[in-house]
Structure formats: C-alpha cells, structure tokens
Amino acid sequence: MRPLGPVIGRYPSSDGNTQMGVGIIKHNRKCRDVVFLVIFIAFWVAMIVNSSFGFNQGNPLRLVYGLDYKGNVCGDRHADPDLRELExxxxxxxxxxxxxxxxxxxxxxxxxxxxxxxxxxxxxxxxxxxxxxxxxxxxxxxxxxxxxxxxxxxxxxxxxxxxxxxxxxxxxxxxxxxxxxxxxxxxxxxxxxxxxxxxxxxxxxxxxxxxxxxxxxxxxxxNSRSAVLKRYVADVGKAWPVLLVCGGILPLFLSVIWLLMIRHFVVGMPWVTVVLFNILIVSVTMFYYLKAGWIGNDAISPIIGEHDPYYRVSARELSHLHAAAVLMTAIMIIAVLSSIAIVRRILMATSVLKASTLFQGQFGGACLIRTSNL
Known part of the structure; x- marks a missing residue:
C-alpha cells in the first residue's frame, strides 16, 4: 500500500501547482460552488425574515380558537372589540x-x-x-x-x-x-x-x-384534517412544561437513582428492572383504554363543559386514541412475552452479577489487608 505521507505532501493546490511538504489544510483553497453559496445565503435570509414576520404578526390563539366575521381571533384581547373572555x-x-x-x-x-x-x-x-x-x-x-x-x-x-x-x-x-x-x-x-x-x-x-x-x-x-393538526400543535405548545419535566428532568433524576440501586442492589436489579418495565407498559396501556372509553366512564370527549350525556360527537382524535390503544396492546403483549422468554437468561445474569459482586468484595478486602501490612 502506498504511504499517505508523500500523497499529502504532493497534493495539488487550488491554483494547480504542486507544493512539496505542505499539508492539505495549508493549501490555497477557495469557494468553488458560488451558486450554492448564494442559494444558501438566500435561504437563511428568507428564514430570518419569515421568523420575524411570524413572531411579530403571528397569533398562537388561531391554532385553537376560531375567527369571527371581522377576522378577529376569539379570545384575543387586542381585537376590536375586546374578546379576551369571548372564546x-x-x-x-x-x-x-x-x-x-x-x-x-x-x-x-x-x-x-x-x-x-x-x-x-x-x-x-x-x-x-x-x-x-x-x-x-x-x-x-x-x-x-x-x-x-x-x-x-x-x-x-x-x-x-x-x-x-x-x-x-x-x-x-x-x-x-x-x-x-x-x-x-x-x-x-x-x-x-x-x-x-x-x-x-x-x-x-x-x-x-x-x-x-x-x-x-x-x-x-x-373535524377536518387541518383543524385536527392545529389542535395537536397547540397541545404541544401548551404542554411544554410537562414535556420538559417528564422528558428531561425526571428521567435524569430516575437514571441517577437507577445507577445507585445497581451499585448497592446489583443482584436484584435485573428482576426489578424487568418487573417495573412491564408494570409501566401495562399501566400506560390501561390509561389508553380509560381515555378511549373501553374501560370505565372517563373517556375523552370533544365536547367541552357540561352537556347532555346522551349527545355524543365523533372526532378524529378519538380514532387516533383508539389506534394508539391497539398499538400499546401489541407492545404490551410483546413486552410481557419477551420478559417470560428471557427468564433463563436473567437467572444466568443474576448468577454472574452475584459472582462479580463477591469477587469485588474479596478483592477489595485483600487490597485493604495488603495496604495495611505495607
């Protein structure tokens, strides 16, 4: 195989001349794709202008509330007339x-x-x-x-x-x-x-x-697709504190606890992990069943506030919730069956962890005795 040193040393520069003993980074380089550079700069300028227009003229209330015949967003306190409570x-x-x-x-x-x-x-x-x-x-x-x-x-x-x-x-x-x-x-x-x-x-x-x-x-x-998409986007905007806590802070805190438990309860942690994982999967699936109306009377309804219990309204969100419940059922079944299938491997892993724990204890004790004798 030809060595890379001579190749790097004789790499031609942008002007076509061959330079000896000079690395690639030190060569006289220049932009070769000017057209793409112009397009890239135009893209960023358009993004900045579009973002500025959205921040100045946009109204997140339009994702949830409708418009009156004057073009005002219901619930907007800056509308004419003032609609701060009229949603x-x-x-x-x-x-x-x-x-x-x-x-x-x-x-x-x-x-x-x-x-x-x-x-x-x-x-x-x-x-x-x-x-x-x-x-x-x-x-x-x-x-x-x-x-x-x-x-x-x-x-x-x-x-x-x-x-x-x-x-x-x-x-x-x-x-x-x-x-x-x-x-x-x-x-x-x-x-x-x-x-x-x-x-x-x-x-x-x-x-x-x-x-x-x-x-x-x-x-x-x-119930149109665009209206449903707007409501989903609005839900994400309203739920950002929950996403921050449940998606960032809480997992970090639980991961630290999990590492501490592995350190002090290493033998039982495989079983604890598997059991907690299955309990979590079953709980989430049952939660979907509750909100889909398949269990109990706490189903999600598109009707807001008090209404006639005999009057029901269908919504795409309910269909999506039913599909999510079916998906969670499949995931739950696969998770439980997989846990049963790996019981033998968990027993083997527990034996290995137990042996490693004993070895670490004996090795640590021997090191302490050796140090004290010295």
Whole structure:
C-alpha cells in the first residue's frame, strides 16, 4: 500500500501547482460552488425574515380558537372589540350554516357570519331568545352590557332593524337550535326548539331550514384534517412544561437513582428492572383504554363543559386514541412475552452479577489487608 505521507505532501493546490511538504489544510483553497453559496445565503435570509414576520404578526390563539366575521381571533384581547373572555365561535345565521353543508354549495362555512361568545346559546323554554351582533353603529351599548344582557338587544332596535332581523339579515338572530361547545366552536344540534320556532313563525320570520345538514356542516369543519393538526400543535405548545419535566428532568433524576440501586442492589436489579418495565407498559396501556372509553366512564370527549350525556360527537382524535390503544396492546403483549422468554437468561445474569459482586468484595478486602501490612 502506498504511504499517505508523500500523497499529502504532493497534493495539488487550488491554483494547480504542486507544493512539496505542505499539508492539505495549508493549501490555497477557495469557494468553488458560488451558486450554492448564494442559494444558501438566500435561504437563511428568507428564514430570518419569515421568523420575524411570524413572531411579530403571528397569533398562537388561531391554532385553537376560531375567527369571527371581522377576522378577529376569539379570545384575543387586542381585537376590536375586546374578546379576551369571548372564546367560543358561534354562527348567527342557521340558514347560512345549512347552505354551506349542501353539495356544490356556493356559501362556505368560513364565510358565514360568526361572532365570539362567552358560552353557547340555548333556546328558551317559553319564549324566543336572540343573539345580536357586536354592538356598534346605531346601537349605543358597551360590550360588557351586551354580555350582561345575554347578547340580546332586539327590544331596543328600530322597526327597520327588527324587520331586517326577521329576514335573517341582522343585527339580531333567533336561537332556534341548541348548541354545544365542541373544540371552542358552538356546534348546532339538529333538533329545533318547537317553542322558539313557533314564536319565530308568529313574529313573521322567514323559513328556517331544519335538517341534519346543519349539524354536519359545522362538524365537518371542526373535524377536518387541518383543524385536527392545529389542535395537536397547540397541545404541544401548551404542554411544554410537562414535556420538559417528564422528558428531561425526571428521567435524569430516575437514571441517577437507577445507577445507585445497581451499585448497592446489583443482584436484584435485573428482576426489578424487568418487573417495573412491564408494570409501566401495562399501566400506560390501561390509561389508553380509560381515555378511549373501553374501560370505565372517563373517556375523552370533544365536547367541552357540561352537556347532555346522551349527545355524543365523533372526532378524529378519538380514532387516533383508539389506534394508539391497539398499538400499546401489541407492545404490551410483546413486552410481557419477551420478559417470560428471557427468564433463563436473567437467572444466568443474576448468577454472574452475584459472582462479580463477591469477587469485588474479596478483592477489595485483600487490597485493604495488603495496604495495611505495607
């Protein structure tokens, strides 16, 4: 084999001349791929500009909460009006929601008139409730008073605005369908209140569509893949303290304890490790079973807050949780069977560890005696 010394000493430099006795690092080197360097610099400039724009203009609340018809994020204290406590998105016009759920519909749910509320409205049992738009223009009412009046200022409207409201053109809209808080959006329940609907018809209101489409239209938007991905990203952002503790600090602390136990309880540590590992796997699997609703009554629900226990809403997150529970079941079975299969090897390892411990003790004692004699 040819030695590397002469090769390194005669390596040609960037100008084509052969230099003797000079290492590769000391040669006259220069950038040969200028085009890639320009692209790389442009990439970093674009990343800096994009990051600056995101930090200055971005709003993490958009990952969780919806937008009203003005483009404000529900729950945003810097919005106009102030929406710091109004976190729930509510669609005012039920006919727009119905039309957005039809096939080949020209009206999209994103363009339907929606506002942000403190809670989801429900129909009255003996009269007709109203939800009115944000108080502005001719309506001389503060936002706090609007909230205290349960979003209803229909009685203060002029005859023209009342007639406009009866045509579902605002500023006030009837509460005909009950709604529940599903991931911070008020999803209509396609069961119209007979009392509210009768009052609406007696007042001369336009026809309101009653169909399951009004339920499915909102549910389809809430359960879309993009909406689910946003919620997952928001969950990671909210759970960073838990990830820091459980993913960094706690494992470091437990690893130190584990090393100390190996040092002082070396014979029993193989069994302790295997048993604790299997207990952990079984516990995590049972936790998934609980949250998936397969055991007990503590299943995760997309409905936030109190609601009718007989009304259920499906969600992609529940399907993902079921898949994770099945995966954990397979991992648990493999882990338990593997532990049973290596029992013989664990016994052999325990004997070896016991012998090594005795040897270390005897060797340490002999060293102490030898040192004392010296």
């Amino acid at each position: 729930l998105r509510y669609w005012l016009n039920p006919n727009q929601v119905y039309q957005s759920g039809l096939k080949n519909a020209q009206v999209k749910l994103e363009n339907a008139r929606s506002i942000c509320l403190l809670d989801c409205p429900i129909p009255s049992e003996d009269s007709l409730n109203w939800v009115c738009d944000y108080p502005d223009g001719d309506v001389k009412l503060s936002t706090d008073d609007w909230i205290d009046r349960n979003y209803d200022y229909f009685a203060d409207l002029t005859p023209e605005l009342r007639n406009s409201s009866l045509q579902l053109q605002g500023p006030c809209y009837p509460v005909i369908f009950p709604s529940v808080n599903v991931y911070w959006s008020c999803q209509f329940v396609a069961r119209a209140s007979n009392v509210s609907l009768r009052h609406w018809q007696q007042m001369g209101g336009v026809n309101i569509m009653e169909d399951i489409v009004i339920d499915k239209s909102i549910h389809r938007a809430i």
